[in-house]
Amino acid sequence: MSLYQLSKLLFELNRDTAIQAEFTADAGSVVARYDLDDEERRAILDADIGLLYVLGVNGQILMHFAAFKQIAWADYLQLMRDGVRDHGPVRAGVYAMTTGLDEKVAGV
Amino acid sequence: MTLVFTGICSHGPGITGRADLAPPDLRDPFFAAYGAMRDALHAARPDAVIIVAAEHFANFFMNNMPSFAIGMADGYEGPIEDPDWLKIPRRRVRGDAALSQRIVAEVQQSVDVAYAEEWKFDHGIMVPLSFLDPDNRLTIIPANINCQGPPLAPLARAYAFGEALRRAADKVPERIALIGTGGISHWPATPDSGRINEEWDREFLRRWSLNDKAQLLDYTDAQTYADAGQGGFEIRTLIAAAAAARGPGTVHFFAPIPIFSTGCFVATAEIA
Ligand SMILES: [Fe+2]
Numbered sequence: 001m002s003l004y005q006l007s008k009l010l011f012e013l014n015r016d017t018a019i020q021a022e023f024t025a026d027a028g029s030v031v032a033r034y035d036l037d038d039e040e041r042r043a044i045l046d047a048d049i050g051l052l053y054v055l056g057v058n059g060q061i062l063m064h065f066a067a068f069k070q071i072a073w074a075d076y077l078q079l080m081r082d083g084v085r086d087h088g089p090v091r092a093g094v095y096a097m098t099t100g101l102d103e104k105v106a107g108v
Numbered sequence: 109m110t111l112v113f114t115g116i117c118s119h120g121p122g123i124t125g126r127a128d129l130a131p132p133d134l135r136d137p138f139f140a141a142y143g144a145m146r147d148a149l150h151a152a153r154p155d156a157v158i159i160v161a162a163e164h165f166a167n168f169f170m171n172n173m174p175s176f177a178i179g180m181a182d183g184y185e186g187p188i189e190d191p192d193w194l195k196i197p198r199r200r201v202r203g204d205a206a207l208s209q210r211i212v213a214e215v216q217q218s219v220d221v222a223y224a225e226e227w228k229f230d231h232g233i234m235v236p237l238s239f240l241d242p243d244n245r246l247t248i249i250p251a252n253i254n255c256q257g258p259p260l261a262p263l264a265r266a267y268a269f270g271e272a273l274r275r276a277a278d279k280v281p282e283r284i285a286l287i288g289t290g291g292i293s294h295w296p297a298t299p300d301s302g303r304i305n306e307e308w309d310r311e312f313l314r315r316w317s318l319n320d321k322a323q324l325l326d327y328t329d330a331q332t333y334a335d336a337g338q339g340g341f342e343i344r345t346l347i348a349a350a351a352a353a354r355g356p357g358t359v360h361f362f363a364p365i366p367i368f369s370t371g372c373f374v375a376t377a378e379i380a
Contacts, residue, residue: 059297106302
């Protein structure tokens with residue numbers, strides 16, 4: 001598990017439009033530059049928000065990635081809940097879920 | 109000359125990005141309070157505005173994370189986020205590298221601050237700027253306190269950073285204003301987004317308004333995480349602003365607005 005590498009990929013992607021263009025054209029070539037395990041690589045290539053959240057990617061990094069992937073706010077929140085339902089609690093970091101799977105505190 | 113203005117405000121990306129989803133009876137007075145702060149800020153005729161922010165991995169990451177940093181460039185670009193998502197167009201904001209250099213030099217007399225000649229703005233600065241400087245007229249000096257990647261500098265050091273910024277602002281001949289932006293309680297970017305601890309927020313703002321150092325520093329990160337979420341770590345920016353102003357504060361607006369994922373506030377402090 002290489003949460004640091006996974007997070008670093010997203011950090012660099014989120015702040016750099018040139019890397020974003022490269023990622024859009026050929027995500028695999030960007031992903032290959034980071035030392036990821038299979039689960040992490042799959043999570044990025046599938047833009048699997050729920051799995052990325054459970055793996056412990058910082059919520060701010062994840063939120064900006066979701067915006068880059070044009071995922072609407074309500075869908076972003078639901079994908080994280082689905083991730084916790086499918087994969088269990090968040091495994092690392094300070095962005096754990098503290099509300100229930102069916103709880104929508106802001107109505108979305 | 110002496111610091112000419114100090115204010116604090118929220119910066120959640122939902123404030124602009126999801127403005128259309130908020131109840132108008134909460135949103136409109138909140139936006140009006142930002143507007144009043146914009147007028148007061150511009151009336152103070154600042155030559156530059158230091159924005160003490162808590163960025164969200166726009167520039168700094170765990171490969172090399174400074175607790176405190178100040179921008180030292182003649183211009184900055186932002187937002188890094190998708191502009192349609194944030195509903196803030198990308199723009200270049202004017203900086204002043206030479207002024208930054210003089211401010212950094214004075215801050216360094218008491219705080220070992222990092223400096224950066226490259227710096228991109230995320231919602232932490234762009235959301236406040238979209239309200240406080242819609243016409244892109246101000247000269248901005250970004251300052252950052254790491255509130256995202258633990259271990260985090262203790263609150264007492266955030267206070268010391270604010271004191272150092274004040275000393276620097278007073279020392280340079282330019283008219284300097286200071287805006288702190290962060291917190292208060294929130295659980296942003298998680299499924300909990302919208303959870304807000306109103307009681308905790310009101311107590312923090314009470315302490316901030318008193319500008320009582322002992323009370324402002326009387327939080328542990330473990331307590332804050334439990335009561336105010338990881339977003340609560342951003343009180344560091346507000347504490348730094350209080351330390352810079354030295355005087356009592358006035359809260360012009362506070363209301364929890366869940367769709368904005370944060371307790372929303374606008375406050376100013378007397379320069380003493
Ligand atoms: Fe923030």
